[in-house]
Amino acid sequence: MADYTLTLNGLTCGGCVKAVKQALEQLEGIESMEITQDSANISGSVSLDLLIDTIENAGFEASAD
Template sequence: MSTTAPTTTTISVSGMTCGHCVSAVSEELEALEGVEAVNVDLNAGGISTVTITSGKELSPAEIGEAVAEAGYLVVANEA
């Protein structure tokens, strides 16, 4: 029986300014298959850090599409 360790992806998202923004982005990302948790560090400077923990590797494209669906833009993607 093998267990895969969760994958953590950190992205920077522009335009998030309030709790509603956090909810919208979190909801879209949590809908992706395998996502276990989403943690948002809302930055007053306009670029927020979002950490996604998932049971499988997520592609930058699917993350970007989910964030765009919420109305925001991924400006940086880190491992």
């Protein structure tokens, strides 16, 4: 288990937030997530690289603080 805080870029409305949530929900091992237009707080048995790749493949940008 790990807790991640990511800075998000490119999300400009609630539809974007939903798209990021939807992408992350397809990953195994996520216990909880709180996503806003600016940040993601994610807990789970998942790697940071996979989280960032998943968000970037969904069309947005993410970086670890």
